[in-house]
Amino acid sequence: MRHEERRARVLLSRLAEPYDERVQQVVAEHGVEAVVGYALRDGRAPGGVDLARLATRVERARSVDDERIAGRLGARILVPGDPEWPDDLDQLEHPPWCLWVAGPGDLAALAERSVAVVGARASTAYGDHVTAGLCVDLVARGFTVVSGAAFGIDATAHRATLSADGSTVAVLAGGVDVPYPRANTELIDRIRRTGALVSETPPGGAPARMRFLARNRIIAGVARGTVVVEAGLRSGARSTMKYARDLGRPVMAVPGSVESLLSQGSHAEIRMGAELITDGAEVAELVGRIGDDLAPPKHGPVQVADGLPEDLRRVWQWLRPRSSSVVDEVMARSGLSLRETLGALRQLEHQGLAEELLDGWQRRPTGAR
Amino acid sequence: MRHEERRARVLLSRLAEPYDERVQQVVAEHGVEAVVGYALRDGRAPGGVDLARLATRVERARSVDDERIAGRLGARILVPGDPEWPDDLDQLEHPPWCLWVAGPGDLAALAERSVAVVGARASTAYGDHVTAGLCVDLVARGFTVVSGAAFGIDATAHRATLSADGSTVAVLAGGVDVPYPRANTELIDRIRRTGALVSETPPGGAPARMRFLARNRIIAGVARGTVVVEAGLRSGARSTMKYARDLGRPVMAVPGSVESLLSQGSHAEIRMGAELITDGAEVAELVGRIGDDLAPPKHGPVQVADGLPEDLRRVWQWLRPRSSSVVDEVMARSGLSLRETLGALRQLEHQGLAEELLDGWQRRPTGAR
Numbered sequence: 001m002r003h004e005e006r007r008a009r010v011l012l013s014r015l016a017e018p019y020d021e022r023v024q025q026v027v028a029e030h031g032v033e034a035v036v037g038y039a040l041r042d043g044r045a046p047g048g049v050d051l052a053r054l055a056t057r058v059e060r061a062r063s064v065d066d067e068r069i070a071g072r073l074g075a076r077i078l079v080p081g082d083p084e085w086p087d088d089l090d091q092l093e094h095p096p097w098c099l100w101v102a103g104p105g106d107l108a109a110l111a112e113r114s115v116a117v118v119g120a121r122a123s124t125a126y127g128d129h130v131t132a133g134l135c136v137d138l139v140a141r142g143f144t145v146v147s148g149a150a151f152g153i154d155a156t157a158h159r160a161t162l163s164a165d166g167s168t169v170a171v172l173a174g175g176v177d178v179p180y181p182r183a184n185t186e187l188i189d190r191i192r193r194t195g196a197l198v199s200e201t202p203p204g205g206a207p208a209r210m211r212f213l214a215r216n217r218i219i220a221g222v223a224r225g226t227v228v229v230e231a232g233l234r235s236g237a238r239s240t241m242k243y244a245r246d247l248g249r250p251v252m253a254v255p256g257s258v259e260s261l262l263s264q265g266s267h268a269e270i271r272m273g274a275e276l277i278t279d280g281a282e283v284a285e286l287v288g289r290i291g292d293d294l295a296p297p298k299h300g301p302v303q304v305a306d307g308l309p310e311d312l313r314r315v316w317q318w319l320r321p322r323s324s325s326v327v328d329e330v331m332a333r334s335g336l337s338l339r340e341t342l343g344a345l346r347q348l349e350h351q352g353l354a355e356e357l358l359d360g361w362q363r364r365p366t367g368a369r
Numbered sequence: 370m371r372h373e374e375r376r377a378r379v380l381l382s383r384l385a386e387p388y389d390e391r392v393q394q395v396v397a398e399h400g401v402e403a404v405v406g407y408a409l410r411d412g413r414a415p416g417g418v419d420l421a422r423l424a425t426r427v428e429r430a431r432s433v434d435d436e437r438i439a440g441r442l443g444a445r446i447l448v449p450g451d452p453e454w455p456d457d458l459d460q461l462e463h464p465p466w467c468l469w470v471a472g473p474g475d476l477a478a479l480a481e482r483s484v485a486v487v488g489a490r491a492s493t494a495y496g497d498h499v500t501a502g503l504c505v506d507l508v509a510r511g512f513t514v515v516s517g518a519a520f521g522i523d524a525t526a527h528r529a530t531l532s533a534d535g536s537t538v539a540v541l542a543g544g545v546d547v548p549y550p551r552a553n554t555e556l557i558d559r560i561r562r563t564g565a566l567v568s569e570t571p572p573g574g575a576p577a578r579m580r581f582l583a584r585n586r587i588i589a590g591v592a593r594g595t596v597v598v599e600a601g602l603r604s605g606a607r608s609t610m611k612y613a614r615d616l617g618r619p620v621m622a623v624p625g626s627v628e629s630l631l632s633q634g635s636h637a638e639i640r641m642g643a644e645l646i647t648d649g650a651e652v653a654e655l656v657g658r659i660g661d662d663l664a665p666p667k668h669g670p671v672q673v674a675d676g677l678p679e680d681l682r683r684v685w686q687w688l689r690p691r692s693s694s695v696v697d698e699v700m701a702r703s704g705l706s707l708r709e710t711l712g713a714l715r716q717l718e719h720q721g722l723a724e725e726l727l728d729g730w731q732r733r734p735t736g737a738r
Contacts, residue, residue: 019715020708053708130627209678210712213719234676239719255624255636258499258647267624267647276639278627307603309578339389339422343579346388350582350608 006079006098008032013097014061014202015039015054019214022049024094032097069203073177075102086111089221091247096200096218102176103196105144107222110167110196114144115287116223116244118216118237119153119230120262127153127230127262130254132160134227137280139166141293144195146171146223148215149188151181153229153237158187162194169222172199173215174207198222216240225250225287227277231265238265241274250286252277308353311336315344316353316363324360375448375467377401382466383430383571384408384423388583391418393463401466438572442546444471455480458590460616465569465587471545472565474513476591479536479565483513484656485592485613487585487606488522488599489631496522496599496631499623501529503596506649508535510662513564515540515592517584518557520550522598522606527556531563538591541568542584543576567591585609594619594656596646600634607634610643619655621646677722680705684713685722685732693729 009032016023016035026035026045036058038045043052070077078085078099084107089095101107115138119127135145135157145161147154149170161168168191174180176197179188191197200218201211216236220226220243228251231237244251251274256263270276277283281295308316318333319325331341345361348354355364378401385392385404395404395414405427407414412421439446447454447468453476458464470476484507488496504514504526514530516523518539530537537560541549545566548554560566569587570580585605589595589612597620600606610620620643625632639645646652650664677685687702688694700710714730717723724733 016708017712019712021711021715050707053706126626126628210680210709210716213678213716242719254627255632255639255645256627257495257625258623259495263624264647267645270624270639270645271651276624276636276645278633278636282640309582311579337422338419339385340579342390343386343388346390347579347582350611 005032006077008036009079009097010066010077010202011036011058011061013200014064014066015057016097017210017214018096018200019094019210023051023054025049026051064202066202070100073102073203075100075176075197075203077101078107084108086222088247089218092217092221092243093246094214094217095221098200099218100176100199100201100203101196103192104194105167105169105196107169107196107198110144110169111146111222111224113142113288114146114169114223115283116146116219116226116240117153117157117229118147118219118226118240119157119228120232120235120237120265121150121152121154122262123152123156123230124260124262126256126260127254128156130256131156131229134229134254134280134283135160135166136164138283139164141280141284141288143280143284143287144169146219148172148212148219149180149184149191151184155184155187157229158191162187162190168195170195170197171215171219171222172197172207173201173211175199175201175203175205177203178205178207180207212236213239217243220244220247220249223249225252225283227252227254227283228266228269228274229254230256230260230262231269232261233264233268235265238269241269245273250275252283252286254278311340311344312347312351312353315341316348319348319354319361319363321363324357324362326360330361374401375446377405378448378466379435379446379571380405380427380430382569383433383435384426385466386579386583387465387569388463388579392420392423394418395420433571435571439469442471442572444469444545444566444572446470447476453477455591457616458587461586461590461612462615463583463586467569468587469545469568469570469572470565472561473563474536474538474565476538476565476567479513479538480515480591480593482511482657483515483538483592484652485515485588485595485609486522486526486598487516487588487595487609488526488597489601489604489606489634490519490521490523491631492521492525492599493629493631495625495629496623497525499625500525500598503598503623503649503652504529504535505533507652508533510649510653510657512649512653512656513538515588517541517581517588518549518553518560520553524553524556526598527560531556531559537564539564539566540584540588540591541566541576542570542580544568544570544572544574546572547574547576549576581605582608586612589613589616589618592618594621594652596621596623596652597635597638597643598623599625599629599631600638601630602633602637604634607638610638614642619644621652621655623647680709680713681716681720681722684710685717688717688723688730688732690732693726693731695729699730 039054043055144167179185226244253266253269284293285295408423412424513536548557595613622635622638653662654664
């Protein structure tokens with residue numbers, strides 16, 4: 001991206017929120033630089049779009065040297081086209097003008113294999129426990145955990161990831177130099193030192209309310225998939241799910257008690273089509289590289305015959321996995337009558353444990369159940 | 370159905386299990402009466418099917434007067450075509466030869482609006498609690514609850530239904546005069562007095578192991594849909610789900626803690642496509658009459674504006690539900706800047722609370738969220 005456009009984007013981020021439709025419209029039609037030009041001239045863009053509000057701020061914004069501020073904060077400013085810019089952000093309905101990033105992690109590299117883990121601020125012990133287990137599991141599978149540094153599920157996700165020496169990315173609603181919530185300052189500082197802090201809000205910018213919802217689209221856009229662990233029906237975490245869904249990313253939810261208000265949002269998401277997931281393997285299967293991350297099918301104990309009724313076990317143990325046996329043979333070995341043997345074979349077939357071939361019966365591989 | 374075929378079916382039920390493929394094949398090709406004839410003659414059916422095993426039992430079976438036994442037990446014998454026969458049973462891969470029914474309920478009428486509620490024998494307090502609440506809710510919606518009278522979820526489903534003066538059907542693995550498990554004898558007797566006991570096993574027949582799995586197909590075939598509340602990964606309740614799925618009936622599962630072994634089966638079912646349900650309204654929506662049973666969408670508190678960020682609330686309250694407002698008007702009333710107003714409107718739109726029309730903005734009906 002040319003230097004001028006880069007400067008214009010950074011400047012624009014001090015003038016207008018990226019969800020300002022009028023500005024987005026002018027940018028789409030005339031480019032970022034034109035917006036600043038129109039605002040400086042007379043506040044009128046072609047088509048009668050009123051940019052007067054921006055004009056009053058341009059002078060002040062131009063007096064700010066954001067590159068220098070970034071340098072002082074140990075941060076960097078990314079714009080579309082930069083190697084570290086996560087490409088998928090451009091697919092958002094309202095892409096950020098630019099991103100401030102602080103921390104040693106390369107954002108594009110972290111995003112490559114990442115999962116957003118989000119949820120309620122007022123999480124329960126169950127939600128925190130599941131979040132921690134899930135994140136430790138995801139770290140072991142090489143995933144970066146993306147979240148919003150909020151109280152509850154977000155903070156637990158970051159903390160568990162750090163405790164497992166994993167990489168974590170926090171997307172903030174305010175500037176990268178404005179830790180919020182304040183009580184999480186130490187956590188946010190740790191993320192800055194080990195992973196990446198990300199914000200579209202310029203340094204010094206307050207975590208204003210609307211920015212929390214807007215921030216969620218960046219979480220969804222950076223991560224390859226989004227998991228909601230616990231959420232009320234109207235939780236902000238559900239907006240992250242909506243953004244991820246709009247981007248065509250896997251959306252996943254952890255179930256819980258139907259009696260918990262904080263699982264209602266998760267259950268509603270599953271009913272809307274989110275995948276129910278119970279562990280990191282199932283997340284990896286949806287989000288990971290195809291072929292690398294197939295979750296093992298959930299079985300009971302390894303020994304398949306355990307727990308089968310006596311008749312079925314007696315028949316099953318005489319079946320071979322890769323060559324078939326005729327019914328008479330199975331009957332003779334099992335000591336059952338023909339009727340019992342046939343019944344047992346049909347039941348085993350019904351349970352996916354045996355299959356009938358042209359010349360007899362054989363065991364089905366356990367994984368095929 | 371002709372009297373001869375009826376007699377042959379009842380007789381056959383004492384000779385062969387309905388999942389005996391060889392007998393099913395001869396029945397399909399030559400009819401029920403022919404099977405008995407071949408067995409009596411020389412034990413050979415056309416095509417070389419060996420019915421010799423049946424022959425040895427025919428004489429003994431013919432000495433039993435099942436109609437008289439039924440009369441003595443206060444039971445009746447149903448065969449396909451009887452008004453009380455639930456037609457959908459004929460769609461099973463292995464339909465029962467006949468059914469013994471005891472109790473005042475008309476089986477076809479009860480089946481008309483019915484849900485199977487099944488699950489683990491070793492249920493948890495959570496599973497029992499949810500089962501009871503669900504069944505009471507289903508009774509209030511006019512549903513019959515079908516289950517298997519086993520320990521755990523089954524027994525809780527029957528008990529909760531009876532306690533709410535609802536109708537319940539128990540499908541037994543043994544004969545209708547063989548209450549099993551014995552500890553549930555009193556419960557089973559109560560179902561016999563108020564609803565219906567059903568079995569394909571002739572009176573006196575033991576609840577043999579294979580019959581429990583076979584019984585599950587009748588539960589699935591009688592009920593219009595099946596809910597599993599709690600189940601281990603290899604629970605028999607999952608076979609009921611499989612039969613219901615094969616019949617094209619709604620299959621539903623109640624979620625729970627991902628840390629509970631007894632929710633693993635439910636979660637696996639949801640991952641395989643079963644609908645996650647959390648209450649009776651959601652069950653009724655899937656199983657009930659179209660149009661009568663739409664579940665209300667799950668909302669937070671009734672007042673939509675509650676819990677919205679201040680800016681959004683200020684904008685939302687000046688929107689009208691059925692006529693639109695231009696942005697300038699909303700901006701003037703809300704006291705926000707144009708940027709803030711537009712941002713809030715977009716956020717409200719994103720949350721489904723407002724929509725942009727050709728001539729301005731209006732509230733969206735709450736139900737449309």
